[in-house]
Amino acid sequence: MTVNLLNYDLDGLAAFCEQLGEKRFRATQLFRWIHQKGASGFDQMTDLAKSLREKLPASACIEGLKVVSRHDSADGTVKWLFDVGAGDVIETVFIPESDRGTLCISSQAGCAVGCRFCSTGHQGFSRNLTTAEIIAQLWFAEHSLRQQFKQEDRVISNVVMMGMGEPLQNYSQLLPALRIMLDDHGYGLSRRRVTVSTSGVVPMMDRLAQDCPVALAVSLHAPSDDLRSNLVPLNKKYPIAELLEACARYQQSAPRDFITFEYCMLDGVNDQPEHARQLLALMQKHAGEGLSCKFNLIPFNPFPASGLTRSGMPQVMAFAKILMDAGLVTTVRKTRGDDIDAACGQLAGDVQDRTGARERMASQRQGMLGGIKVVVDKGIHT
Numbered sequence: 368m369t370v371n372l373l374n375y376d377l378d379g380l381a382a383f384c385e386q387l388g389e390k391r392f393r394a395t396q397l398f399r400w401i402h403q404k405g406a407s408g409f410d411q412m413t414d415l416a417k418s419l420r421e422k423l424p425a426s427a428c429i430e431g432l433k434v435v436s437r438h439d440s441a442d443g444t445v446k447w448l449f450d451v452g453a454g455d456v457i458e459t460v461f462i463p464e465s466d467r468g469t470l471c472i473s474s475q476a477g478c479a480v481g482c483r484f485c486s487t488g489h490q491g492f493s494r495n496l497t498t499a500e501i502i503a504q505l506w507f508a509e510h511s512l513r514q515q516f517k518q519e520d521r522v523i524s525n526v527v528m529m530g531m532g533e534p535l536q537n538y539s540q541l542l543p544a545l546r547i548m549l550d551d552h553g554y555g556l557s558r559r560r561v562t563v564s565t566s567g568v569v570p571m572m573d574r575l576a577q578d579c580p581v582a583l584a585v586s587l588h589a590p591s592d593d594l595r596s597n598l599v600p601l602n603k604k605y606p607i608a609e610l611l612e613a614c615a616r617y618q619q620s621a622p623r624d625f626i627t628f629e630y631c632m633l634d635g636v637n638d639q640p641e642h643a644r645q646l647l648a649l650m651q652k653h654a655g656e657g658l659s660c661k662f663n664l665i666p667f668n669p670f671p672a673s674g675l676t677r678s679g680m681p682q683v684m685a686f687a688k689i690l691m692d693a694g695l696v697t698t699v700r701k702t703r704g705d706d707i708d709a710a711c712g713q714l715a716g717d718v719q720d721r722t723g724a725r726e727r728m729a730s731q732r733q734g735m736l737g738g739i740k741v742v743v744d745k746g747i748h749t
């Protein structure tokens with residue numbers, strides 16, 4: 368049986384090479400060929416000993432993902448759908464800006480957290496991606512974009528684990544992938560340019576702080592436990608106070624960083640001035656724990672079946688102003704790739720709903736609204 372070398376961080380690859388009787392520097396050479404040069408065949412690796420090049424195919428391969436389709440937005444955003452087998456499809460999105468190129472990567476096929484405003488959550492959970500499937504998204508996007516732009520330098524400067532799935536519910540596969548991203552012999556991304564976004568898996572936030580304290584984004588979306596439990600069901604297990612304490616602990620491992628709180632603006636649900644004031648009170652309460660944060664307000668990206676709508680821009684700006692007037696750093700995320708449904712899960716959602724999650728959510732929707740009037744259909748992943 369052959370192993371896919373995309374599964375290995377440098378230490379893993381060194382252990383694999385050792386089994387073949389090869390020294391660590393051979394692993395470093397291989398690693399650089401794979402990740403820095405995008406090689407997929409051993410015969411391309413001209414500075415590897417010929418004997419090793421001949422030996423490798425019997426036990427190893429470098430296997431990327433099968434592209435189902437590519438969608439190019441007028442604003443330069445690119446979205447790929449990849450087939451990961453058994454009918455599962457995942458999404459990866461490249462977002463170019465003047466000073467950076469960001470890749471949004473998926474960590475699972477579907478997601479078990481089931482956030483109400485998230486298209487992926489409506490598809491239910493299928494399975495965890497392997498390290499190879501996670502890193503293959505960066506490997507493929509980086510090298511195919513370099514070819515497309517006829518450029519030898521790095522195209523992707525930032526990675527956000529904000530695609531399909533809750534990355535911290537797939538921790539064992541995530542961690543080597545993060546290490547490959549940060550490794551100078553891999554993609555050489557700085558710790559602050561790799562962001563893990565979580566809906567709040569508290570024990571794994573503590574693990575990540577110890578193992579690989581990259582930038583952290585937390586999907587908050589509500590200022591109170593009642594509302595947050597309705598929007599992000601994981602809140603019932605790890606309520607807001609526990610989550611914010613975990614954020615403060617995280618910052619002890621990354622003291623000069625901010626935690627970014629993502630807040631998806633849902634019309635009439637969590638976007639009222641009173642919600643902004645509750646958020647302020649919450650942040651003030653936890654400021655003493657050493658929590659420094661910024662807020663990212665996200666215009667909700669409509670998708671059929673959520674029963675939610677996007678807040679109007681005046682509402683978003685009024686909300687932002689309340690936070691900013693109190694001294695909280697607040698940004699409003701630009702929507703990108705609307706013409707290609709670039710928000711996570713929207714294309715894959717057209718492909719499948721494997722678990723009947725959509726029907727379950729539709730029947731829960733009435734309960735979720737908690738007496739707040741909400742209009743028609745729409746959604747996003749953060």
Ligand code: SF4
Nearest residue numbers: 478481482485488532
């Ligand atoms: S927002 Fe993230 S954690 Fe929530 S359902 Fe979607 S993919 Fe899962």
